[in-house]
Amino acid sequence: MSGRGQHWAEIGESTSVGGILLLCAVHRWLGRWPFRVCVYPVVLVHWLLNGTARRASLQYLRRAHAHLGVPAEAPGMRHSLHHFAMFAETLLDKILALGQRYPVDRVRMHREGVLARVRSGQGGLIVTGHLGCLELCQVMAEQVPGLRLTALVHTAHAERFNRMMRRLDATTRVELLQVTDLGPADAVKLAERVARGEFVAIAGDRVPLRGGRTVNAPFLGHPAPFPIGAYVLGAALKCPVFTMACTHEGDGYSVRMDAFAERIELPRGSRDAALAGYASQFAAWLERQVRLSPYDWFNFYPFWDQVTHDARNE
Numbered sequence: 001m002s003g004r005g006q007h008w009a010e011i012g013e014s015t016s017v018g019g020i021l022l023l024c025a026v027h028r029w030l031g032r033w034p035f036r037v038c039v040y041p042v043v044l045v046h047w048l049l050n051g052t053a054r055r056a057s058l059q060y061l062r063r064a065h066a067h068l069g070v071p072a073e074a075p076g077m078r079h080s081l082h083h084f085a086m087f088a089e090t091l092l093d094k095i096l097a098l099g100q101r102y103p104v105d106r107v108r109m110h111r112e113g114v115l116a117r118v119r120s121g122q123g124g125l126i127v128t129g130h131l132g133c134l135e136l137c138q139v140m141a142e143q144v145p146g147l148r149l150t151a152l153v154h155t156a157h158a159e160r161f162n163r164m165m166r167r168l169d170a171t172t173r174v175e176l177l178q179v180t181d182l183g184p185a186d187a188v189k190l191a192e193r194v195a196r197g198e199f200v201a202i203a204g205d206r207v208p209l210r211g212g213r214t215v216n217a218p219f220l221g222h223p224a225p226f227p228i229g230a231y232v233l234g235a236a237l238k239c240p241v242f243t244m245a246c247t248h249e250g251d252g253y254s255v256r257m258d259a260f261a262e263r264i265e266l267p268r269g270s271r272d273a274a275l276a277g278y279a280s281q282f283a284a285w286l287e288r289q290v291r292l293s294p295y296d297w298f299n300f301y302p303f304w305d306q307v308t309h310d311a312r313n314e
Contacts (some may be wrong), residue, residue: 031091039088047084053300060303061294063220068287069200070294086248086295090133093253097135106252107136117240118146123194124240126201127260131284132247132296134201136255150177150193151201157278160309187236192262194239201244202230204282205299207306216278217283224304226279234264242286247293260285 027035034038044192045136047054054061061075097104126149128134137149153249207214207227235243241260247251258279266274290297 021165024099025090027092027096028101035092039092040085043084043088044081046229047081049298053084054080056302058298060220060297060299063222063304064290064294067221068291068294083295084300086299087300090248090296090298093133094135094175096151097133102136103252107210108249108252109253110254110256118197121197122239123196123198123200124239124242125194125230125234126199126242126244126257127204127234127282128201128244129246129289130298131289132205132293133246133253134244134246136246136253137244146197148197148198149194149201150190152177152203180187188231190233191237194237200233202233203227204230204243204279205286205303213296215279216271219278219280219283219304220287222284222304224283225306226283228275229276231264231266231278235266243282245289247296248287258285261308267294 026038041227057080058075058077061071061079064070064236065073065075073079129274134151204226207225213228216223217226218224230241240262241264242257243260244255244257247254248254261278266279281304287298
C-alpha cells in the first residue's frame with residue numbers, strides 16, 4: 001500500500017482550521033444542505049487525490065465486512081467515498097458540539113458509570129478510539145455538573161485547536177493536551193488532575209510519534225499494532241479505566257461509557273503478557289463499536305501496515 005513505511009503522523013494533515021470555521025459559518029447562516037453543497041466537492045477531490053487514505057479506507061471496510069458482516073454488501077469505491085463523506089459530516093458535528101450548538105435531544109447518553117464517579121468527586125482514565133464525534137462529551141459535561149476532561153493527543157496542533165475551541169465556547173470543559181512522550185513528569189500532572197476528580201482521555205488506536213511501543217492484537221481478523229501507552233498510564237495513575245465511544249445512531253449519536261478495568265495491573269514477571277491482554281481487550285471493544293457503526297472509524301492510513309517508531313529504528 002502507498003504510505004507503507006511511514007508513521008501515520010508523517011503522512012500529513014490536510015485539515016485547515018480556517019476552512020473548518022468557514023464551513024461552520026456556512027452551516028450557521030444557511031443550514032446543513034448548503035454546508036454539504038460546499039463540502040462534498042472538497043471531499044470528492046480529497047478522496048481522488050489522497051490514494052493512501054482512499055486505499056486505507058477500502059482495506060478497513062473490506063476487513064470489517066469479511067469479519068463482522070458490516071457494511072452489509074461487499075464494499076467498493078462508493079462505500080469508501082461515503083466513509084470520507086461521513087467524516088466531513090462528523091467534522092461539522094464536532095464543531096457544533098464544541099460551540100454547544102449541536103441539538104442535545106439528538107444525543108443519547110449512557111452515562112451511569114461516569115455520573116457516579118463525578119458525584120463522588122473521583123476521576124479516571126478513558127481509553128477511546130478515533131470513533132465518531134467524541135467532542136459530544138461536551139454535552140455530557142453539561143448534563144453531569146463538575147465533569148472536566150483532558151484529551152491527550154499526539155500531534156503538534158493541540159494548542160491551535162484549543163484556541164479554536166475557546167473561540168467557539170470560552171467555557172468549554174474539554175482541553176487538548178499535546179504529548180509527544182509520556183514521561184514521569186506528565187504522569188504526575190495527570191495524576192493531580194485525576195485526584196481533583198477530572199478525567200483524562202487517551203486514544204488506544206494511535207501509535208505515538210516518538211517512543212511508542214506497541215503490541216499486536218487481533219483486529220478485524222488480522223494482527224494490528226496497538227499502543228501500550230494507555231495501559232502504562234493507567235497503571236501509573238492507579239485509577240479506574242473506562243472506554244468511551246460516540247457513534248451515529250438514528251438521526252443523532254449515542255455516547256457510551258463502559259468500565260474497562262477497575263485497576264490496570266502490570267505484574268513485573270508478566271508485564272508484556274498483561275499489556276497484550278489489555279490491547280486485545282481494547283481491540284475487541286473497538287470491533288463492537290465498528291459492528292454498530294462501521295463508517296464511524298476514522299483512521300485514514302494503513303492501520304495494519306503502519307510502521308512504529310521502534311520498527312523504524314531497527
